[in-house]
Amino acid sequence: MSLFNRLYDYFSQDLAIDLGTANTLVYAKGHGIILNEPSVVAVKKTVSGEDEVLAVGREAKFMLGRTPGSIKAIRPIKDGVIANFEITQKMLKYFIARSSTPSRRLIRPRIIICVPFGITQVEKKAVKESAYSAGAREVYLIEEPMAAAIGAGLPITEARGSMIVDIGGGTTGIAVISLNGIVHCESIKVAGDKFDEAITNFVRRQKNLLIGERTAENIKINIGTADSASKEKVMEIKGRDLMIGAPKTIKITSGQINEALTDSLNEVVNAVKLALEKTPPELAADIVDNGVILTGGGALLNNLDVLLREKTGLPVSVAESPLSCVVRGAGQVLDQLALLRELTIT
Ligand SMILES: Nc1ncnc2c1ncn2[C@@H]1O[C@H](COP(=O)(O)OP(=O)(O)OP(=O)(O)O)[C@@H](O)[C@H]1O
Numbered sequence: 001m002s003l004f005n006r007l008y009d010y011f012s013q014d015l016a017i018d019l020g021t022a023n024t025l026v027y028a029k030g031h032g033i034i035l036n037e038p039s040v041v042a043v044k045k046t047v048s049g050e051d052e053v054l055a056v057g058r059e060a061k062f063m064l065g066r067t068p069g070s071i072k073a074i075r076p077i078k079d080g081v082i083a084n085f086e087i088t089q090k091m092l093k094y095f096i097a098r099s100s101t102p103s104r105r106l107i108r109p110r111i112i113i114c115v116p117f118g119i120t121q122v123e124k125k126a127v128k129e130s131a132y133s134a135g136a137r138e139v140y141l142i143e144e145p146m147a148a149a150i151g152a153g154l155p156i157t158e159a160r161g162s163m164i165v166d167i168g169g170g171t172t173g174i175a176v177i178s179l180n181g182i183v184h185c186e187s188i189k190v191a192g193d194k195f196d197e198a199i200t201n202f203v204r205r206q207k208n209l210l211i212g213e214r215t216a217e218n219i220k221i222n223i224g225t226a227d228s229a230s231k232e233k234v235m236e237i238k239g240r241d242l243m244i245g246a247p248k249t250i251k252i253t254s255g256q257i258n259e260a261l262t263d264s265l266n267e268v269v270n271a272v273k274l275a276l277e278k279t280p281p282e283l284a285a286d287i288v289d290n291g292v293i294l295t296g297g298g299a300l301l302n303n304l305d306v307l308l309r310e311k312t313g314l315p316v317s318v319a320e321s322p323l324s325c326v327v328r329g330a331g332q333v334l335d336q337l338a339l340l341r342e343l344t345i346t
Pocket residue numbers: 019020021022023024079080167168169170171172191192193217220221224295296297298299300301302322323
């Protein structure tokens with residue numbers, strides 16, 4: 001390595017970013033995951049009409065549903081793509097600044113950003129531009145299912161089919177991968193957020209109780225299950241009673257939450273089945289042998305692997321640390337320039 005390259009490596013900080021609907025994770029070359037925060041920004045309108053950032057990440061997520069009129073807690077990424085360009089830019093800028101140490105701020109970072117499979121040129125451009133304006137020197141995009149597969153340790157470079165099902169906040173991506181390429185991909189906008197919505201609607205209809213999005217997520221994480229036969233759990237939840245209009249506490253069971261989630265879970269199951277139907281036979285045979293790997297936060301839903309195993313008849317397992325597979329996979333690509341060239345999309 002030339003002296004210049006060594007100096008360059010010392011001073012620059014290359015980053016891989018999983019800019020997710022629910023969470024943003026940053027991986028720094030040589031350091032691993034250095035940031036993991038909810039993709040939420042709290043802003044206040046100034047007198048001149050501009051959005052002033054009050055909080056980003058965890059602090060901002062806590063404010064969701066709890067803000068007075070002048071303050072808004074915003075999730076700028078929706079269904080895996082940028083819904084609010086300006087706020088995404090501000091959020092990225094903040095996360096990138098927090099990810100750099102003073103000595104490494106001398107050279108602007110080279111950044112890999114993971115994007116959902118099959119997004120439009122306009123959407124890709126929006127992601128790239130927001131990263132450049134947030135201070136990146138070079139920006140590369142790689143597809144999330146590919147990054148997830150690498151992060152989950154699948155043999156993506158071999159001529160052997162692997163299936164990855166990445167269930168995030170906004171999208172579920174189902175991909176069959178072989179020889180560094182995505183052979184087939186299905187993507188649906190049913191994932192963690194839809195599960196939360198289904199719970200909110202169920203509680204409103206069946207219990208006459210209005211709950212916020214954070215409560216719905218807590219219920220899902222604590223007692224949610226994809227298998228109606230799993231052991232019954234009970235949780236006390238608080239919300240606003242729709243009849244009397246006052247706060248109220250009620251009990252809800254995991255069986256009820258399973259019922260609430262049934263339709264959304266069926267959509268995920270059907271998308272997996274559809275992807276299997278469209279997989280070329282040799283690769284389908286590989287998947288029968290190697291099974292299906294689940295990644296993303298949704299993979300942590302209790303017994304989701306059991307449900308998918310029952311419905312597809314295939315071996316299904318949850319990847320290790322499913323929430324960070326995508327960013328760890330992208331981080332590995334950062335370390336392998338040849339792979340980076342092969343996997344980046346234009
Ligand atoms: N233990 C759990 N059980 C069920 N769901 C969970 C659990 N932990 C996290 N989740 C859900 O996982 C989702 C977030 O997953 P993840 O961080 O992979 O999404 P993302 O990458 O931000 O979204 P996307 O890939 O769609 O852009 C949220 O909906 C969250 O509620």
